[in-house]
Amino acid sequence: MSPESPALGPRGADRSVALCGVPLRGPVLNGSGTFDAIAARRAFGDALLERFPFDLFVSKTITLEPREGNPPPRLWETPAGLLNSIGLPNKGLEGFLATDLPQLAELPVPLCVSVMGFTRDELAELVERVDARDEVSLIELNVSCPNVETGLIMGADPDETARAVERLRRLCTKPLVVKLTPNAVAPGAVAAAAEGAGADAVSLVNTLKGMALHPRTRQPWLGGGSGGLSGPAIRAVALEQVAAVAGSVSIPVIGMGGIASGGDAAEFMAAGAAVIAVGTESFRDPAAGRRIGDELAGLADHGSGKHRTEGRAPAPDRGQGSGAHADPPS
Numbered sequence: 070m071s072p073e074s075p076a077l078g079p080r081g082a083d084r085s086v087a088l089c090g091v092p093l094r095g096p097v098l099n100g101s102g103t104f105d106a107i108a109a110r111r112a113f114g115d116a117l118l119e120r121f122p123f124d125l126f127v128s129k130t131i132t133l134e135p136r137e138g139n140p141p142p143r144l145w146e147t148p149a150g151l152l153n154s155i156g157l158p159n160k161g162l163e164g165f166l167a168t169d170l171p172q173l174a175e176l177p178v179p180l181c182v183s184v185m186g187f188t189r190d191e192l193a194e195l196v197e198r199v200d201a202r203d204e205v206s207l208i209e210l211n212v213s214c215p216n217v218e219t220g221l222i223m224g225a226d227p228d229e230t231a232r233a234v235e236r237l238r239r240l241c242t243k244p245l246v247v248k249l250t251p252n253a254v255a256p257g258a259v260a261a262a263a264e265g266a267g268a269d270a271v272s273l274v275n276t277l278k279g280m281a282l283h284p285r286t287r288q289p290w291l292g293g294g295s296g297g298l299s300g301p302a303i304r305a306v307a308l309e310q311v312a313a314v315a316g317s318v319s320i321p322v323i324g325m326g327g328i329a330s331g332g333d334a335a336e337f338m339a340a341g342a343a344v345i346a347v348g349t350e351s352f353r354d355p356a357a358g359r360r361i362g363d364e365l366a367g368l369a370d371h372g373s374g375k376h377r378t379e380g381r382a383p384a385p386d387r388g389q390g391s392g393a394h395a396d397p398p399s
Contacts, residue, residue, distance in 0.1 A: 089244035089269040091206045095124035097362040100348030101183040102129045107172050118177050122358030130183040130211045133191045135161035140292035145281040150300030151349050152279050154293035174204035185211040200241045213250040213275050225253040227262035238267030249273040256310050257317035264318045272323035274307040300349040301327040315341020331364020
């Protein structure tokens with residue numbers, strides 16, 4: 070393997086890891102819905118494939134039926150983050166399988182498809198159909214929505230989460246990743262329930278609830294009324310929840326929430342994350358995933374962190390916070 074290989078860090082250190090048995094060239098994922106690989110491929114052509122910024126790609130969340138998403142405006146920039154009220158626009162299951170999946174299958178990294186259903190029956194159909202596709206390596210369950218049958222947020226209630234995962238586990242041969250909401254009272258209990266029901270990994274945090282007001286009318290700015298806060302503003306909350314969840318489960322934890330540098334990523338891995346995901350930073354720097362991976366590898370080369378191949382990290386070694394952001398790779 071040459072020093073130019075994507076699986077090697079800037080000085081040749083091996084970055085490869087495994088997530089739920091799926092080999093990855095490195096530990097950096099994208100947060101679902103934060104990087105449009107299909108649009109990027111149209112803009113940059115095969116150059117995107119040669120310098121793809123992530124080691125595993127997570128699709129936008131798909132639902133059974135097509136969704137237009139929330140009315141505009143959909144974004145509001147905060148002093149240290151981003152509020153979004155996108156509303157999960159997507160082509161629905163059939164549209165995704167027919168048009169998006171063939172294009173995503175051409176990416177040079179494994180594919181994880183994110184799904185969300187409003188009932189357990191919807192989730193079952195989504196998982197069963199996606200599981201049947203060879204192009205897919207993992208399936209992410211976005212359980213941040215309410216179950217219309219019970220009125221409960223699936224990912225906020227341990228019993229609701231367990232019932233959903235237990236049913237889906239019987240239908241699915243691929244690894245199941247449960248994406249947790251940070252708005253649960255006890256994320257560790259939800260994660261433990263997911264593990265007990267058969268989840269192969271958990272990911273967190275999703276966005277925190279937030280609102281922005283129009284500066285003149287004092288009415289909600291976002292078309293959906295409220296939205297989800299992401300970016301550096303939530304990093305400390307995310308780090309605490311990742312540590313709490315990693316201490317509650319033995320399955321891998323995917324850590325995310327405001328990661329903008331290799332130093333941030335190293336902190337999440339020290340807190341217990343097996344791999345990390347980059348979200349909001351990709352809006353500012355589309356090559357952030359690659360940059361953060363290189364910075365993380367550089368820290369490991371200097372003994373400031375270690376890559377893990379599976380499971381949980383050792384106990385945190387609290388050191389300096391995030392370093393200054395490096396320039397994007399050329």
